[in-house]
Amino acid sequence: MGGPSLSDVVLLGREQLREGRERCRRVHNQGGHGSQVSTLVSDLYDDIVLEVFNQACRDHFAGEIPAGMALVAHGGFGRRDLAPYSDADLMLITRSRSTAAAERIAQALTRDLVDIGIDVGFALRTTREACSLSWSDPVIFTSLTESRFLGGSLKVFTRFFESLRHGAYLRRARLIRDLIEARREERTKWGVTSYLLTPNVKKSRGGLRDIQMIRWIGFARYGEVDLEKLLRLNTLSREDYRLVRRAYDFLIRLRNELHFRENRAQDILGRATQMEIAEAWNYKAEDGVLPVEAFMQQYFEVTRAVRYIAGFFADDNRSRPLREQLYEWTASRRIDESIRMGPTHIWVDQSELAEFSHSLPRVLRLMSVANHNNRRIGHYTWQAIRNAMQERVPSTPDSESVGAFLSLLSRGSRLAPLLRRLHELRIIEQLIPEFKRTRGLLQFNAYHKYTVDAHSIRAVEAATDFADDQSSMGRRYRRLKDKTLLHLALLIHDIGKGYPEDHSIVGARIARKVGERFDLDSNSIEILEWLVLKHLAVNNVAFRHDLNDTEIVLSFAKEVGSIRRLELLIVHAVADLAAVGPGVLTDWKMKLIEDLYLRTRRYFETGDVDLDQDALAEEIRHQVEASLADDDGESTSHRLLAQLPLSMLRRELPDVLAKQIDQVARSLDEGKTSYCFHHYDPIPSASRYVVIHRQGKQRVGIFARVAGAFMSCGISILRAEIVTLNDLVWDEFWVNDPDHPEDPPESRIEQISERVTHLLDSPEIPVPPRRQKWTMAKAKEPDSVNVLPSKVDFDNETLDRFTIVSFFAYDQTGLLYRIASALSEMGLVIHFAKIDTHLDQVADVFYVTEIDGGKIEQDARKHEVREVLLAIADQDETNSA
Incomplete structure (x- = not known):
């Protein structure tokens, strides 16, 4: 027997949803703006939801909307930026005495909307319950800040929303802290950098969620989520507002594209899809850059802007306790006529800030001092620098700027975040023009997780993290008296990518130009060029060759030439690997790298790749022999042991190797x-x-x-x-x-x-x-990705x-x-x-x-x-x- 027949409202809603999505698809394919299509989707959902709501009222209350309740759209539905297959967040706000009637409406709404094909998130709350949950759960708070009235009692909705707005203002400091922390946790899951090669356009850093965070903080602080109103309140600069609006339209159009392509909710921008979208959106290949690379460079440019604007907006509106601010000021000391340094921050006097922020040498010197003293640059100082540098016309840096940049590179401390700031302001590419090409440049493999520029700065960060590492790699990093060349080499080691020629060879040529441009001495230029040229040598030898073969180690030692170069190259290689992506620098790889390092260093110190190999092999054989089951020196076990080279003798502990040899000997004796x-x-x-x-x-x-x-x-x-x-x-x-x-x-x-x-x-x-084997895994990517x-x-x-x-x-x-x-x-x-x-x-x-x-x-x-x-x-x- 068949199930119960579907109601007319469901059948009509299904047809309405299908036709409406197709209409939205046509507008999208004809080049409609992302916000235009999202508005159409939201209007479609509005019509369907209200029809189901009204039908429920007709079925249960003779067409009358029960008093004391309001139907509310919230989250993305309330914001009206739905993608074609988004879910719909709904809530019935009700007075306590209207709860029974609201439950009947809620049951009909959830049943019929799911049958129509819309995923629904539904809640039934009183005003007190909704607000109370918002204060304890930042996810609920962020969703309800986007509440929009759909039907029922406008008076009930207004009372709820004003209570939410007033309560948020009273709790603004804590709510903003909770919002920022919740977003930080989400970024940890979906990508702490905006330069992930397969990003989530909604949740990865710089995505739609960061734009939404500006709205949510705006609500907590000012009672407004609308970006234009935040602009009028002077909490967003006109330039930031323009960039965010442009980014929003690009990202929402991209999200719509992903939904239409999959015919379902999809926010992950996979590699194969990147190539398809680049072709569909008519990106062109230029100057050796593939269409997909041009498309993704725009994506990364957009998300980079969102990331920094959202970060600054959060900093602007995050309150520091007054006691903490007073302590920072009273414990500060003057560095020069314009700079003060406190226990945790460094900043420029307000009276000097306007002139100071326009001077590239002074800005770079400030960064160098901040790095050398492990201090954060004060937010208002950095904001002034950001605004000034965005207005600055790019020009060839003078010797003072280069000197300040090299001074910045000489220490670890806060070097990586400062380099990211310089990259955001396009200052690195003024100092190193060739670095511009790496901005948002794809590395089309699953080995790398980040764009070339992001990977390069992460490599610097991985090296500076060795400063506090108690491992042998940490000791080697700390032994380097001048770390400038190491940090500079890591910053530019992949600068040759994106050219037809081998990137190490191209990079080495660029490294020499950089060294000459920075007026380094000839020995430093040679080492910088060599580090970039040979930055993959450690991986090639350690992971792909037999380190027990003395010829391999001798050949590597000949390439390296000295202990100083060996130390530089090993630290560079490990930092580079650590920056590739999570889980790449395994214990296994570290063991191989360490083995290569020790053998090569021993050669430089003693002239031998290994200590007396024959003596060492004989010593291990004696240890293994003591654990063999058979004492007969002519047994198969003993004959096998005599054949084993030093490389195999070192693979296992002596007692484990003895057991293996006994097992093999028995099997051979048995024929x-x-x-x-x-x-x-x-x-x-x-x-x-x-x-x-x-x-x-x-x-x-x-x-x-x-x-x-x-x-x-x-x-x-x-x-x-x-x-x-x-x-x-x-x-x-x-x-x-x-x-x-x-x-x-x-x-x-x-x-x-x-x-x-x-x-x-x-x-x-x-x-x-x-x-x-049957599998539910996603289909293999097309060969065009490779x-x-x-x-x-x-x-x-x-x-x-x-x-x-x-x-x-x-x-x-x-x-x-x-x-x-x-x-x-x-x-x-x-x-x-x-x-x-x-x-x-x-x-x-x-x-x-x-x-x-x-x-x-x-x-x-x-x-x-x-x-x-x-x-x-x-x-x-x-x-x-």
């Missing part, structure tokens, strides 16, 4: 050719599988079959390392098992281990296809015995298996591999030889290998496994 066991590695938070295989005549394809076994079980390989011991291959794989992200159960380990050993022991059996080229490099110089093949590409399921299979089919033997996968990109390094043991020497052979691997990178993964 097995393959063995696989599992450990959970807490450092990278990944499962680690150790695979041992006696090769026999099968010298190629072993790595590929292991990778295929993991792929067929639905497991992705994060990292891999290979060691060959005469006839024995001893491989280690760090993997991500989506079914068991933590330590997997024994049954799962057995399933995977059996799959690996079976495929190795039966080379004639084809590798099973990768496991297919704008960085795949790359294959060959290095025959670093190692005597092997060709190093480096492969860079966007990740795909089963990619490593296909690469390893291709190398095997081309007759190449993999002797060592280091797999580095992060989010959407892989950087795999293989030490390979031809089957006869020679390197890949001939250009034709290199071309063949490169073409095969690039074809794999470009292959559609849906047709590959």
Whole structure:
């Protein structure tokens, strides 16, 4: 039997909603302003809600609206800036004696509006209840400040709204503090910077929520949410008002676009959508900048303005306790004829402020003094500087300004927030004109989370945070007597991005120009240029090579040249990684970087990459030998131990390694050719599988079959390392098992281990296809998003015995298996591999030889290998496994 039939008001409302949204879509597609479309959506919702409200009154009260209640729109509905699929926040304000009648209306409203297709947030409150909840919950307060009368008793609504306005004014200081804190918590969740590459246009910093915060603070302080009224009250400058209005229309139009594209509520601006919108809105490629980059640069420019205006408005209206202000003044001292410094702030005398704020050298000197003394610049001083610098005509800075800027860069303290302020005022690009290109510049990968300019300043911030770090990296940072070059290099290390040529090479050329422009000495210019050129060297060596190979470390030491440069480069590399995004600088990566640093420094100090390696290996072997189960020096366990190189002896604690060797020896004594066991590695938070295989005549394809076994079980390989011991291959794989992200159960380990050993022991059996799995995850992004080229490099110089093949590409399921299979089919033997996968990109390094043991020497052979691997990178993964 069917359910109850829908009422006429619901059927009519559904049709009205469908036609109304299509009408709004047409206006939007024809170039209608964002606010125009939002007004149309709000009018549509008004008509539907009022019709349902009136029908409820007809059904329950013979068409009469019960006395003592008012229907109120609030939140975005009250503000009339709804997007096409927004929900509708409604409230019935009622007198106590009208509650029973209001409940019947409320039930009909919520039921029918949901049936029509509008998501409804509904509340039934008395005036006292609504106001009381507002004082205790900033989310409720912010929503009710946007209340708008829809129907019922205007007198009831007016009484409620005046009570809310009057109560807010009495509690304004606390409410404003609570609003700012609630917004800070929201930004922490959705993005503390306005330069996120996949932002939430509503909730990320600089988005619509920050514009709304101006309204909410305005209500608490002045009883007004309308921006034009706040302008007339002189609480917003005309220029700020103009920028906010322009930003609002851009952001609301963008939000409408997202809703129309998804046919549902959607506020996340994903990478694929960015490209589609840039094309639909006719952004053009100019000066090497892609249309999507031009579009997103406008987005970041808009949100940057909103971020700063909202921040200043909040500071203007946030009260500091009078006692705190008096203490700051009485405990202050004069720095010069115009500047005073207190316990926490530094500021310019009011009488000097107008002239002072227009002088770039004096402003930069003030920032330098604030940074050196770890003081915040007073709000009114900074506001005057901001207004003056916005009016200033950009010009080439004089030597005094450059000197003050270098002085600012010489200390950590408050350097990063001051650089952000300088960037907002476009002063950095006056000092370093090439920095202008980085403003809002996308980095089109999931590895980076921020635009180039935001990442660069975050890198400076990551370095200055080392000042209070008790780790070895903190000690190295503090050991740098002059930090100017480090901070400057971090600020400009990615300045070469956005050009066709390698960004490190372009950046190094720009770094030299910057050094000459700043009149640095020749040695400082050389170091600055070198730091920018080599800023990825630590990552390339530590994450993609065998650090136990002395040739690798010697080659790196030769590039570095001195302990001073090593310290600079290591701190630079770690700060750069920390600034990429959350979770990028893992304990695993820090361990590898630290290992590289210690080996290289030891070489500079002693002339040896390692201490006496033979003696160290012998010492560890004795420790392991003491824990072996068998005392017979001729046993398989002892013979295995004798073969292990120092790199493997160092991988485990001696007793753990002894157990592994005993396990492998038993399996070999039993005639097995393959063995696989599992450990959970807490450092990278990944499962680690150790695979041992006696090769026999099968010298190629072993790595590929292991990778295929993991792929067929639905497991992705994060990292891999290979060691060959005469006839024995001893491989280690760090993997991500989506079914068991933590330590997997024994049954799962057995399933995977059996799959690996079976495929190795039966080379004639084809590798099973990768496991297919139903998922509710969002569909894979289109290939058009992957704008960085795949790359294959060959290095025959670093190692005597092997060709190093480096492969860079966007990740795909089963990619490593296909690469390893291709190398095997081309007759190449993999002797060592280091797999580095992060989010959407892989950087795999293989030490390979031809089957006869020679390197890949001939250009034709290199071309063949490169073409095969690039074809794999470009292959559609849906047709590959």
